[in-house]
Amino acid sequence: MHLVNKFILILLAGITMSCQSGKIEKDPNLISVSILPQKYFIERIAGDDFKVNVLIPPGASPATYEPTPMQMKDVAKSIAYLRIGYIPFETVWLDNLLEGTDGIKLIDLSKDIELIKGQEKHGDHFHEGGIDPHIWSSLKSVKILSKNLYQELIKMAPEKKDIYEKNYQQFLSEIEELDQVAEASLSNKKGMSFMIFHPALTYLARDYNLNQISVEMDGKEPSPTHMKHLVEEAQRLSIKHVFVQKQFNVENAKAIVAEINGDVVVIDPLAEDWLTEMKRIITILKD
Secondary structure: OOHHHHHHHHHHHHHHHHOOOOOOOOOOOEEEEOOHHHHHHHHHHHOOOOEEEEOOOOOOOOOOOOOOHHHHHHHHHOOEEEEOOOOHHHHHHHHHHHOOOOOOEEEEOOOOOOOOEOOOOOOOOOOHHHEOOOHHHOHHHHHHHHHHHHHHHHHHOHHHHHHHHHHHHHHHHHHHHHHHHHHHHOHHHOOOEEEEOOOOOHHHHHHOOOEEEEOOEOOEOOOHHHHHHHHHHHHHOOOOEEEEEOOOOOHHHHHHHHHHOOEEEEEOOOOOOHHHHHHHHHHHHHO
16 A cells, blocks of 8 residues: 555545535444445345445455545445454555544454464455454355344344344345355365465365465465466366456466466455355355
């Protein structure tokens, strides 16, 4: 993150807010979140009762995205900010987004999830304390996240408790059904290795005893030496797919699959239709 760019954005946001007449008026139905799957989770439980301000738009990376002044203003109008946990965007920007805001509640949806710490030196190099942030790639973790979310939503709209309870239980049953399918279909794949450019499936790999091999090294593109090692590993382990998140460059993955006679598989764990994408990823892994 370039400090000058960050300062300019914060300055522009301050000018935008100060140009408004008086104090920024709260929108009692507006919630701000970091990533699109959070919007999906909220809508599965609360329907359209809340407007959801998603900071990181489709196709953008949580490692590099910079909020616009208008987005910063919308955060100030929100009654709550639901952080996903430890993504680089939140590590870098959250203090600035919340500075000077009045009456906004900060909620960490990663509460009670067993976080993966310090197991790999890779990926989003702004991790707090070496925490892997990709909790939404795990059905088991999203069960806990959804419970945290449900409890917060009924605090915001206690009169809707019965409706939210019913919606939450329905959503939970769908997650549990897919989790059972994954347990059954991946039970004979324990220890299986898969290769991915950016290590976005760490929690899913833990859930089903799979081995994730990251192409990235410390959040950077691999060196020629590491690329050679990756090709040798893929050949040794009979890996034919290299997963690439939609938000990342596919060129290094293409170079690997050209050597192993495989293919690049584009995935999008940050898709708004989270459950459908999780079903697709699990189907690919079991085939």
